[in-house]
Amino acid sequence: MKINSICCIGAGYVGGPTMAVIAYHCPNITVNVVDANIDKIKHWNNKDFNDLPVKEPGLGDIIKKVRNKNLHFTSDIKKAIENSQMIFLAVNTPTAKSGPAKGMGADLTNIINSAKLVAQYSKDPKIVIEKSTLPVRTAEKLKEVLKKYGNTDFQIISNPEFLAEGTAIKDLFKSDRVIIGGEDSVLGKKAVNHLVRIYSKWIPKEKIIVTNIWSSELSKLASNAFLAQRLSSINSLTSFCEKTGADILEVSKAVGMDKRIGGDFLSPSLGFGGSCFQKDILNLVYISRSLGLDEVADYWEQVIIMNDYQKKRFSNRILELTKSPETSTISVLGWAFKKNTNDSRESASIYIVRNLLINNCKINIYDPWVDVDKIKYDINYSLKQIRFKKSEIEIILKKIKIFNSIKSCIKNVSSIAICTEWDEFKEFDWKAAYKYVEPECIILDGRNIIDTKKIVGTNFRMYSLGR
Numbered sequence: 264m265k266i267n268s269i270c271c272i273g274a275g276y277v278g279g280p281t282m283a284v285i286a287y288h289c290p291n292i293t294v295n296v297v298d299a300n301i302d303k304i305k306h307w308n309n310k311d312f313n314d315l316p317v318k319e320p321g322l323g324d325i326i327k328k329v330r331n332k333n334l335h336f337t338s339d340i341k342k343a344i345e346n347s348q349m350i351f352l353a354v355n356t357p358t359a360k361s362g363p364a365k366g367m368g369a370d371l372t373n374i375i376n377s378a379k380l381v382a383q384y385s386k387d388p389k390i391v392i393e394k395s396t397l398p399v400r401t402a403e404k405l406k407e408v409l410k411k412y413g414n415t416d417f418q419i420i421s422n423p424e425f426l427a428e429g430t431a432i433k434d435l436f437k438s439d440r441v442i443i444g445g446e447d448s449v450l451g452k453k454a455v456n457h458l459v460r461i462y463s464k465w466i467p468k469e470k471i472i473v474t475n476i477w478s479s480e481l482s483k484l485a486s487n488a489f490l491a492q493r494l495s496s497i498n499s500l501t502s503f504c505e506k507t508g509a510d511i512l513e514v515s516k517a518v519g520m521d522k523r524i525g526g527d528f529l530s531p532s533l534g535f536g537g538s539c540f541q542k543d544i545l546n547l548v549y550i551s552r553s554l555g556l557d558e559v560a561d562y563w564e565q566v567i568i569m570n571d572y573q574k575k576r577f578s579n580r581i582l583e584l585t586k587s588p589e590t591s592t593i594s595v596l597g598w599a600f601k602k603n604t605n606d607s608r609e610s611a612s613i614y615i616v617r618n619l620l621i622n623n624c625k626i627n628i629y630d631p632w633v634d635v636d637k638i639k640y641d642i643n644y645s646l647k648q649i650r651f652k653k654s655e656i657e658i659i660l661k662k663i664k665i666f667n668s669i670k671s672c673i674k675n676v677s678s679i680a681i682c683t684e685w686d687e688f689k690e691f692d693w694k695a696a697y698k699y700v701e702p703e704c705i706i707l708d709g710r711n712i713i714d715t716k717k718i719v720g721t722n723f724r725m726y727s728l729g730r
């Protein structure tokens with residue numbers, strides 16, 4: 264088999280950037296990215312390279328170089344599958360909303376449906392690559408589906424994605440490692456080698472690790488669980504610091520300087536978000552319980568419990584420290600789950616705002632990249648989750664205003680909650696801002712990005728997490 268065409272099902276935060284980078288490094292391979300959402304495909308073909316469905320630093324520049332050369336965003340799923348030797352599955356795998364895995368395990372509907380399409384449209388052997396994060400042993404299920412609905416041979420490979428949003432292009436260009444898990448058979452090894460050859464175009468060979476499929480699937484869950492565990496560990500100490508007079512930034516620096524621990528992923532925050540950490544840990548917990556490993560499940564579950572506590576704690580601090588929260592307006596700065604992305608999935612801001620709304624607060628919101636409609640959708644959805652009725656939600660939504668600048672968002676407010684670490688919040692002239700907020704306005708810095716020295720003499724009150 265010669266690989267001259269690959270297809271990716273799922274043009275989201277993972278599929279879009281990953282395929283753009285593969286196309287860039289492999290000019291002799293045609294890369295077709297398909298998606299069930301036709302509007303999304305149209306958006307990927309937008310003339311304006313700064314306006315694509317995924318906002319990521321550097322992404323527009325890469326797309327500009329390869330789109331309609333060897334990278335194509337197309338809705339013709341059948342043709343894209345038929346013509347490709349390799350098919351990546353990069354559809355989303357959210358936490359299940361019903362069934363035995365409800366609220367814990369991954370919903371595999373999208374991945375199974377994609378596999379059915381691959382089976383249906385494949386006339387000759389294909390290599391199918393799990394790019395989505397999946398429960399351990401999903402490859403087995405995929406194999407069953409491909410066999411049941413298809414008439415040719417399929418090799419399944421696990422190749423989890425480790426890019427982080429906001430730095431996706433940098434991460435893809437300089438990955439710490441690429442993991443490729445395949446079957447221990449002649450055909451399995453051949454399939455793995457095809458993928459190794461693709462990554463070798465830009466990733467040093469020693470960083471490409473070949474494992475068995477199950478280790479590869481588990482490595483992704485484990486990596487995310489370890490990273491999230493560090494965040495819950497440092498966040499757990501923010502409340503400790505506030506009670507003892509220790510400063511979390513000093514503690515984090517001191518701990519991180521130990522080479523064995525390292526300084527990354529020790530920035531305290533109001534709680535981690537993103538589409539992966541919570542979902543993947545819940546999945547790990549679910550699988551552990553299914554295997555009868557209750558102690559293992561309890562151990563990892565605590566990471567999520569601590570994160571929920573942190574979000575609740577920050578939200579309650581806003582209510583405690585805002586003067587008459589029910590009659591004043593609170594400004595929430597930042598809706599994305601981290602800076603440099605327009606993604607708000609599982610963002611702490613969603614939880615914070617919901618809690619404030621339940622407590623009758625009026626809220627102003629500003630985020631530089633997240634669309635207004637997405638913010639409204641998130642709030643709506645989060646209220647529905649706790650069983651608010653449509654009519655009640657309509658009334659509640661009247662308490663929200665969404666702005667297009669920091670300045671307009673903080674005008675006449677009594678408190679300002681910084682929820683995302685956007686550079687423009689850090690660089691904003693807070694000293695001048697004091698003139699147009701309510702007297703004794705409080706800034707609650709959930710990311711510790713504001714230099715407190717800069718607001719000395721302004722009469723702003725300040726709450727910095729863990730300090």
Ligand code: UDX
Pocket residue numbers: 272273274275276277278297298299300303352353354355356372373374376377394395396397538539
């Ligand atoms: C990815 C991974 O694949 C997921 O498993 C991981 O845990 C998080 O990152 P992501 O790219 O972030 O998902 O998801 P999203 O941006 O929602 O993109 C998925 C795309 O798949 C969407 O555009 C959706 O329309 C598409 N899709 C979904 C299909 O094309 N077909 C389907 O059947 C389902």
Ligand code: UDX
Pocket residue numbers: 424425426427428429487490494527528529530531532534535536537538539540600601602
């Ligand atoms: C994560 C993993 O890092 C990545 O390898 C995997 O492929 C997908 O999941 P992502 O969720 O995109 O990536 O971003 P990440 O940088 O990990 O941030 C996750 C959350 O943790 C964000 O809310 C971020 O603000 C928070 N965070 C991160 C902190 O609060 N402190 C830190 O020190 C680092």
